Amino acid sequence: MGAAFDEIMAVRGLGAPDSGEVEITGADPVYSTRFRIGETCANVVAGVGVAVNDIWELKTGRRQKAKVDTRHAAASLRSSHNLVRLQDDGSWAAVNSPSMIHMASITQPWETDEVPFFLPHFNLPHLRDRVQRVLGCDLTPESVAAAVRQWNAMDLEGAIDEARACGGMVRSNDEWLQTEHGKVLAAKPLVEIIKIGDSDPEPFPEGDRPLSGIRALDLTRILAGPIAGRTLAENGADVLMVAAGHLPQVPEHVLDTSHGKRSCFLDLNDPDQNAKLKQLAGQADVFSQGYRPGVTAKFGFSPEELAERRPGIVCMSASCFGADGPFSHRAGWEQVAQTVTGILQEGSPERPKLLPAAANDYTTGYLGAYGVMLALARRAREGGSYHVRVSLCQSGMFIYRQGKVDFDRPDMDLSAAELDAIRTRSEPKHGPVKHLSPVLQLSETQPHWARPTPVLGGDRPEWLN
Numbered sequence: 001m002g003a004a005f006d007e008i009m010a011v012r013g014l015g016a017p018d019s020g021e022v023e024i025t026g027a028d029p030v031y032s033t034r035f036r037i038g039e040t041c042a043n044v045v046a047g048v049g050v051a052v053n054d055i056w057e058l059k060t061g062r063r064q065k066a067k068v069d070t071r072h073a074a075a076s077l078r079s080s081h082n083l084v085r086l087q088d089d090g091s092w093a094a095v096n097s098p099s100m101i102h103m104a105s106i107t108q109p110w111e112t113d114e115v116p117f118f119l120p121h122f123n124l125p126h127l128r129d130r131v132q133r134v135l136g137c138d139l140t141p142e143s144v145a146a147a148v149r150q151w152n153a154m155d156l157e158g159a160i161d162e163a164r165a166c167g168g169m170v171r172s173n174d175e176w177l178q179t180e181h182g183k184v185l186a187a188k189p190l191v192e193i194i195k196i197g198d199s200d201p202e203p204f205p206e207g208d209r210p211l212s213g214i215r216a217l218d219l220t221r222i223l224a225g226p227i228a229g230r231t232l233a234e235n236g237a238d239v240l241m242v243a244a245g246h247l248p249q250v251p252e253h254v255l256d257t258s259h260g261k262r263s264c265f266l267d268l269n270d271p272d273q274n275a276k277l278k279q280l281a282g283q284a285d286v287f288s289q290g291y292r293p294g295v296t297a298k299f300g301f302s303p304e305e306l307a308e309r310r311p312g313i314v315c316m317s318a319s320c321f322g323a324d325g326p327f328s329h330r331a332g333w334e335q336v337a338q339t340v341t342g343i344l345q346e347g348s349p350e351r352p353k354l355l356p357a358a359a360n361d362y363t364t365g366y367l368g369a370y371g372v373m374l375a376l377a378r379r380a381r382e383g384g385s386y387h388v389r390v391s392l393c394q395s396g397m398f399i400y401r402q403g404k405v406d407f408d409r410p411d412m413d414l415s416a417a418e419l420d421a422i423r424t425r426s427e428p429k430h431g432p433v434k435h436l437s438p439v440l441q442l443s444e445t446q447p448h449w450a451r452p453t454p455v456l457g458g459d460r461p462e463w464l465n
Contacts, residue, residue, distance in 0.1 A: 001016070001022070001024070001043075002043075003401075003402070004039070004040055004043040004044075004398075004401075004402050005022075005024075005043045005046060005047070007190055007398070007401075008043060008044060008046075008047035008190065008370070009047065009050070010189065010190075011047075011189055011190055011191045011193065011370070011371070011374065012047075012050065012051070012054075012374055014054070017050050017053070017063075018063075020065075021050070021053065021063060021064075021065060021066060022046045022049060022050060022066045022067075022068075023065070023066070023067045023068070024039075024042050024043065024046055024067075024068050024069075024070060025067070025068070025069050025070065026038070026042070026069050026070030026071045027039060027070055028070065028074070028405045029405050029406070029407035029412060030070065030071050030074035030075075030412065030413075030414065031074065031355075031356040031357060031407075031412050031413060032356060032407050032409060032410050032411060032412040033355055033356055033357075033407065034404040034405055034406065034407065035343060035355065035359070035399055035400070035402070035404065035405075036399070036402045036403060036404070036405055037074065037077060037355065037357060037359040037363075037399060038070045038071065038073055038074030038077070039070055039073075039402065040359070040363060040398065040399050040402050041070075041073040041074065041076065041077055041359065041362060041363050041366065041439075042068045042069070042070040042073035042074075042439075044363055044366045044367055044370065045068045045073055045076075045366055045439045045440050046066060046068045046440075047366075047367075047370050048231060048366055048369055048370045048373070048440055049064075049066030049067075049068065049440050049442065050066065051369075051370050051373035051374050051377065052064075052066075052210050052235055052373060052440070052442065052445070052447075053066065054373070054374070054377045055204060055210045055211070055373060055376065055377050055380075056210050056444070056445065058203070058204055058377060058380050058381070059204050059206075059210070062444070064442045064443045064444045064445065065442070065443035066440065066441070066442055066443075067440075067441040067442075068439060068440060068441065069439070069441075071414060071418065072422050072436075072439050073439050074357070074414070075414050075418075075419060075422060075436055076362055076436055076439050077357035077358055077359050077362045077363075078356075078357045078358070079227075079256050079257070079362065079435070079436050080095070080223075080252050080253050080255075080256040080257070081094065081096075082094075082419055082423075082435070082436055083095055083252065083255065083256045083433055083434070083435040083436070084423075084433065084434050084435075085430075085431060085432070085433050086431055086432040086433070092434060095251075095252040095255065095256075096252070097250075097251065097252055100250065100252065102139070103122050103123050103128075105141055106120075106122050106139060106140070106141055106144045107119065107120065107121050107122050107123065107335055108141070108354070109170050109339065109344060109352040109353075109354075110144060110145045110148035110149070111145070111148065111149055112148055112149060112151050112152060112153040112156065113149060113150065113151060113152055114152065114153065116153035116154075116169055116170055117153070117169075117170040117344075117352050118148050118151065118153045118156050118157065118167060118168070118169050118170065119167055119168055119170065119335055119336065119339040119344070119352075120135065120144065120148065120160065120165075120166075120167040121165075121166035121167050121332070121333050121335055121336055122139065123166075123222075123250075123333060124248045125248055126248070127165055127166050127331070130160075130163045130164060130165035131160065131163075131165045131166065131167060133163065134156075134159050134160055134163050134165060135147040135148065153169040153170075154169060156169070157169045161330055164331070165331075166330075166331050166332055166333060166336055167336065167339075168332070168336045168339040168340040169339070169340070170339050170340075170344050170345065170352045171339070171340055171341070171342055171345075172342050172345050173341060173342025173343075173345075173397075173400050174342070175342070176340055176341050176342050176397075177397075179327075180325065180326050181321065181325040181326050181327040181328075181393075182341075182397075184322070184324050184325035184326075185322055185325065185391070185393055185394050185397060186397065188322070188324075188394065190367065190394060190395075190398055191367050191368075191370060191371040191374075191388065191389070191390055192323075192371075192387075192388065192389040192390075193371055193374060193375050193378070193386055193387075193388050194386065194387045194388075194389070195384050195385070195386055196303050196304055196307050196315075196385050196386060196387045197304070197307035197308070197311055197384065197385035198311070198383065198384060198385075199311035199312035199379070199383045199384055199385055200311075200312070200383045201379065201380060201381060201382060201383040202312050202379055202380055202383070203380055204376070204380055207236065208445070209235060209236025209445055210235045210236055210445055211232060211235045211236040211237040211373075211376075212236045213238075214232070214236070214237040214238065214285045214286065214376065215237070215238050215240070215283065215284045215285050215286070215463055216229060216232050216233075216237050216238065216239045216240070216284065216285065216286035216287075216288060216372075217240055217242055217277075217280060217281060217284050217286065217287045217288065218239050218240065218241045218242065218261065218288050219241075219242050219243070219287075219288060219289040219290070219291075219296075220288055220289060220290035220318060221243065221247065221249060221253075221290065222249075222250055222253050222290075222333075222361075223253060223257065223334065223358060223361035223362065223365065224290065224318045224360075224361045224362070224364040224365045224368065224390070224392060225288055225289070225290035225316075225318045225365065225368065226241075226253070226254075226257035226258065226365065227257055227361070227362055227364075227365025227366060227368075227369070228288055228316060228318065228365045228366070228368030228369040228372065228390075229241070229257075229261060229288055229369075230257050230258065230259055230260060230261070230365075230449075231365065231366060231369035232286065232369055232372065232373075233259065233260030233261050233449055233450075234259070234260055234438045234440075234447040234448060234449055235373075235445070235447055236445075236450075237285075237286070238262070238463065238464050239260065239261040239262070240261070240262050240263070240264060240280070240459070240461070240463070241258060241261050241262065241263040241264070241454070241456075242264055242265075242266050242277060242280075242461070243263070243265060243266075243456065243457070244265055244266065244267040244268070244269075245265045245267075245456075245457060246267075249456065254453070254456060255428070255430060255433065255453050256435055256453075258453040258454060259426065259435065259449040259451075259452065259453055260449030260450055260451055261451075261453070261454060262451075262454055262459040262464075263454040263455065263456050263457055263458055263459050264457060264458075264459050264460060264461040265456075265457035265461075266461055268299040268301075269299075274299060274300065276461055277301070277461070278300065278301075278309065280461060280462075280463065281301070281306055281309060281310060281313070282309050282310045283310070283463055284310060284313060284463075285312075285313065285314060285376065286313070286314050286315075286316065286372055286376075287301070287303075287306050287313055287314075287315045287316070288315075288316040288317075288318075288368070288372070289301070289315075289316070289317060289318075290317070290318045290319065291319075292319060292329060292330075292331055293317070293319060293322075293323045293328050293329065294329075303315040303317070303385075303387040306385075307385035310385075311385055312379055312383065312384070312385055313385050313386075314372050314375040314376055314379065314385070314386045314387075314388060315385075315386070315387045315388065316368050316371065316372050316387075316388040316389075316390070317387065317388070317389050317390075318364055318365070318368050318390050318391070318392075319332075319389075319391050319392070320332025320333065320336060320337055320391060320392045320393060321391060321392075321393050322389065322391035322393060322394060323389050323391075332392060332393075333361075333392075334358045334359075334360050334361045334392060335354060336392075337360045337391075337392035337393045337395070337396045338354060338355060338360060338396060339352075340393065340396075341393055341396035341397050341400060342396075342400055343355060343360075343396055343399065343400060356413075359395075359399055360392040360393075360395045360396050360399070361392065363395045363398070363399065364390050364391065364392050364394075364395040367390045367395065368388065368390045371388035371389075371390060372388050374388075375388055419436075420434075422436055422437055423435060423436055423437065424436075424437040426449070426452040426453070427452055428452035428453040428454070428455075429452075429454075429455050429458075430453070430455070433452075433453075
């Protein structure tokens, strides 16, 4: 174990686990990147294993052996990409929608009118339209490049912010750490666990899995938040996804990040449906959301309001820029976090390059689940309501701190045989799929998903008995 694992354990605050409890095998590079994204993710998932063990010990007095393979962890950073569906001809094929392929072609770093580069982000229709209005361009690489070239990078970042769109100026890591926002994040722990209310201790419910009987509301979309909920589900929690029918989704991400969950539709703008969600929250253990800081408070779901309604609740907030600092109000995505924290400059200052995997998103999701489980264990020991906060930019800074590694090929990846060996098959109503199995391996309560990905909105808004 090294510095990455030590930093993760510092959040736990209970010292390191006993020697031999956790084993991490393998090493980077797995992909053609100098950043240690596989090893970083493997250490975070190992931290999840320790948090699961803390809960299992509270329930049974026993701890388990935890094992994580770095190559499997790296594969999970491209989890949706590594999902395959059964085709009509009996073959299996990846789920790569044309809209996502097109989005990726224009969500790239483009030259501005000076040396700096700028990355505009075009995911989801309403955010894409805002960026397009700022740039006044067509949605082609050539048109986007020409439009960005007319701007000063800092001015464009301000205009994108004012339009409530998404994008960022390419910075080096040193430049990011010199910003006021970078300084705010650098002073915080990797995962924030903030006590927001008092309550009596709550023992974990009985059951044969670590999170049996734990109820989690999942109001998140697109990768980081859903991965946190998926991680809770793979350890036994009843995770109820809550969305509204009109909200845009990315189907391949929904298909891959929803294993083990149920799904219902509730529109927070509708008074009756808002009241129904409040009723569900009053009986929940976890409330997870990925809106910009402050948005849920407008609907009556701030962490403090939830803690008053349900003393002992654990709230989890995942965002791009974090809850504090001058950029906290900004929306963002994986690519934006890479752009601003210095990761995008791994190619060279003259030609920035995105990572070959969504390392910030998935790492943040695993960190969110880790924080939630630590807070649930703390609730069991001493009581209290808690707010867990994670962010893509904080994860980007964490990845950067792990240093670099050399790679020798421009097309490094897991082989087809390796991927097939770590896939599992499930049968959602959408049709058979093969997807990655859980990364964490435990000796007694092996993580797994008890149900396949649901149809969005296909379940009733209620808790299981």
